[in-house]
Amino acid sequence: MKILVTGSAGFIGFHLSIALLKKGHEVVGLDNLNNYYDVDLKYARLIETGIDPTEIAWNKEVRSIKYNLYKFIKLNLEDKRELMAFCKKNNFDVVINLAAQAGVRYSILNPDAYIQSNLVGFLNLLEVCRHNKVKHLIYASSSSVYGLNEQIPFSVEHSTNHPVSLYAATKKANELMAHSYSYLYKLPTTGLRFFTVYGPWGRPDMAYFLFADSIMAEKPIQVFNYGKMKRDFTYIDDIIEGIINVLEKPATSCKKWNGKQPHASSSIAPYCVYNIGNNKPVELMIFIKELEKNIGKKARIEMKGMQPGDVIATWADVDDLIKKFNYKPNTTIQSGLKKFTDWYKGYYSIKELSQLRVETV
Template sequence: MKILVTGTAGFIGFHLAKKLLERGDEVIGLDSINDYYDVNVKYGRLQETGIEKEKIVYAKFIQSSKYPNYKFVQLNLEDRKAVLELFEKEKFDKVVNLAAQAGVRYSIENPFAYIESNISGFINILEGCRHNNVKHLAYASSSSVYGLNEQMPFSTSSNVDHPMSLYAATKKSNELMAHTYSHLYNLPTTGLRFFTVYGPWGRPDMALFLFTKAALEDKTIDVFNNGDMLRDFTYIDDIVEGVVRVMDSPAKSNPNWNGKKPDPSSSSAPYKIYNIGNNNPVKLMDFIEAIEKTVGKKIEKNLMPLQPGDVPATYANVDDLVEDLHYKPETPVQKGIDNFVAWYREFFKL
């Protein structure tokens, strides 16, 4: 099977590409390698899959030195001509779109980056799929779409019309755009609402990376909402297993869908939305305590108010994931943190 995975220099995309390659799929990886966070981490991920930094040239394929079934191309999703040419040339069986401008707080500082990548880029993915007989498009959404919704646990059948950040609004827009293409062109699409992903090779702008770095350098961390936060932390291996199961099971129309009482998570079109979360929210202060246990020292804390765009709690209802795909994330947070800190020490040679 030939699969396009976008965002393969990114956290989830890197791990997904490795899993697909190791099971024998042919993978084309795509990433813009922007400088939203430390590009050395991105290049490090690429190196792990046999893509050498020195060989990267925009819009030129690079053959992996580790995987004969892997090629990588640096490309911006908003580059319409190049993206559509890629689809026309490669004729992918399936597409997993993980590339996006990430980050809730950064969307307040640089809103145009989100429109360009997450909206303009996504329409190019949809058009590429539509015109080239792609059998299934799975794409990253986010738990951020739940916004002002306070009904816990978050259910994909709930209304998500009140986002708290432009990032969340773009992810909700992706779901709406995907449904339109499922309805008009019978393109199977599945949106994946990820819940606070963490683990080895994680993003430097995320809490675990920031807190671990501060702890090892004896620095103070900013703890927002005075630490009164709940997060459904989900380990990267669990996320990837969920993505693979979804990718292998193209969305189908729901025969029981009723337009008079519409369920937002499915449709009369081949369209589906899943939460992928640990279904077990953890207090932020307990999460920090688990990091302290792993690194063997206390972390100095600077208690701060809630940041604009942040939600105080996330909690995933994963009933559909269990019922449809017989899967439930279950990695304990302490084990995930242990694995991350071990990777961090190795990567930064500490």
């Protein structure tokens, strides 16, 4: 298939693009390379996929020197005219939308960025899929949509009507927008609610990455709600396996769906929503101890109260994904964090050496 992966210079998009290429798919990656976090890391991911950073320019397709079925384009989803022209020319079979303005806490400070990227950008993608008869749209939702819901594990049949951050609200809006297009235009859409994804090449704004930075630098780490938090940490390889399994089976109409007793995760339209997580929540303090062990240093911990927009626990009920797609998340925290810290030490030692060479010259 010919597949568009948006957010391809991001953490999940980078890993997914490589996995799809190894399966023989033709992939075009799209990213605007914004500076929400370290742009050098985004460029480093692109270099890993064979994209020459010196060739990158707005609305220019750059072919990989490593994968002959991979191209990259720097583009904003908000630029509807350019996006429509680009997608019409490429005639994609599948679109996987991982591009978004991420971050719960950042949404409190910069709400406008979330409206433009997560709502306007997503609408433009829906229009692209509608007008180009895309066979399947897969898009990233988030565990954040569960908001004030306290029933655990989180089920796709639980209420998601009480978000506690604008980020979460935009992800819930994406699900509603997708359903309307599935119903009106018979566009198969699949939403995936990601649960705290971690691993090599991860996002520097995520807690586990910030913890690693501070522990390595022997600086204090801030632990919110006095450490009484649980997260369904999910290793990147398990996430990628789930996405690829879903890719091969587009959403279909649920024949048993009943408007008088409607299921929230399916529809008479070709629409589905799934949780994608590890289904094994871990206490935050246990996670930190494992990180300390792998880094080889003790954390200096500053206990803090609850942060606005945060939730105490996440736990994914992934039964639907297991039944329909044989999803098997099997990476333990011990194994996953070792892989992350091994990468982390290697990446930053190489980066420091390269910076030292530049300063010396």
